[in-house]
Amino acid sequence: MDVQTTRFEWLLSRSGPExxxxxxxxxxxxxxxEKLIAVAGIGPGDLVLDVACGTGIVARKAARRVGETGGVTGLDHNEAMVWAAKDFADREGLSDIDWRRGDASSLACETPTYDVALCQQGLQYFPDKPAALRGMREALVPQGRVAVACWRELERIPIFAVVADALKEVFGQKAIDLFEVSSSLSAREDLRGLLREAGFRDIRVRLEILVSRLPDPMRFLPEYLSVFPVAADIAAMSDADRTAMFRRMLGRLGDFFDDDGLVVPMESHIATAVR
Ligand SMILES: C[S@@+](CC[C@H](N)C(=O)[O-])C[C@H]1O[C@@H](n2cnc3c(N)ncnc32)[C@H](O)[C@@H]1O
Structure with a gap:
């Protein structure tokens, strides 16, 4: 394993969405x-709703897939995310995406419009998951489809497990609350049950495993963690303590290093269903 020892600047000035x-x-x-869009079977002409769109990566990829005859709406309750999503899409020439700020649990007033509703790693965070899924269902035309992605347990995603453990050691439980929420819908049957209770049919839950690569994880970690509430605590550490903490995290991921950097396997369920 080759860990960079150079000091880096903590990038707190960078906004969360950026x-x-x-x-x-x-x-x-x-x-x-890309996986979610493929599993959902999105094609030209589809009208797509991306719930909890974040900075809009799903919506942007869907917009390219549906083409000029289709359309995409991205919705998130975080205003900064929605503004950033619009900005990133405009920069890519995707100015037709309709961006909305709103709570996923209040979708019930939507008229049936969409062919597909997507939600990538958002459902876990909604306080009222049944209401959100009912709203997504009601926003769909008859025969409309939903595709929802939720991470599996932290232990199935080594980078999450190791980072969460190290943060907990240094800052205590509160530092990892968000990690625990992120994996709170890891049980396949919980996801299936929620969709069933919302009235969906033909529910299928797929286990998907993807592997990505981080060529320079020592640079990645600080920027990654700067989006979490614990960022301010990390920023307050001395350079030496902060560097030691990141090195500890990477040390524990030792088995996942090869000659090209860190290999990051991740597991998620993707549930699909029909209105
Ligand atoms: C992990 S991010 C996923 C963002 C995006 N789907 C992606 O794949 O990059 C979770 C998102 O859920 C949004 N979110 C959380 N609770 C929400 C709610 N009740 N209604 C709408 N969006 C919500 C957050 O603002 C955040 O953008």
Whole structure:
């Protein structure tokens, strides 16, 4: 394992959405978005709703797939995310995507419009998951489809498990609450049950395993962690302590290093269903 020892600048000045788009999206969310869109079977002409769109990677990839005869709406309750999503899409010439700020649990008022509703790593965070899924269902036309992706347990995603353990050791439980929420819908039957209760039929839950690569993980880690609430605590550490913590994380991922850097296997369920 070759860990860089140079000191790096802690990038707190970078906004959350920008850091997310520059680190997490290329590291793994872009790849997962392609998988979700393929599993959902999105094609030209589809009208697509991307719930909890974040910085918009799923919506942007869907927009390219549906073409000029289709359309995409991206929705997120975080205003900064929605503004950033619009900005990133405009920069890629995808200015037709309709961006909305809203709570996923209040979708019930939507008229049936969409052929497909997508939700990539968002459902776990919704306080009222049944309401959100009912709303997604009601937003769909008859025969409309949903595809929802939720991470498996932290232990199935070594980079999450190792980072969470190290953060907990240094800052305590509160530092890893978000990691635990991210894997709170890891049980296949919980996901299936929620979809069933929302009225969906033909429910199928697929286990998907993707592998991404981080050529320079010592640079990736600080930027990745800058999107989490614990960022301020990390920023307050001395350079030496912070570097030691990141090196400890990478040390524990030793088995996943090869000559080209860190190999990052990740496991997620993708549930599909019909309205
Ligand atoms: C892990 S990010 C996933 C973002 C995006 N789907 C992706 O694949 O990159 C989770 C997103 O869920 C959004 N979110 C959380 N609770 C929400 C809610 N109740 N309604 C809408 N969006 C919500 C957050 O603002 C955040 O953008």
């Amino acid at each position: 850091a997310y788009e520059r680190s997490i999206v290329p590291a793994w969310m872009g790849q997962w978005a």
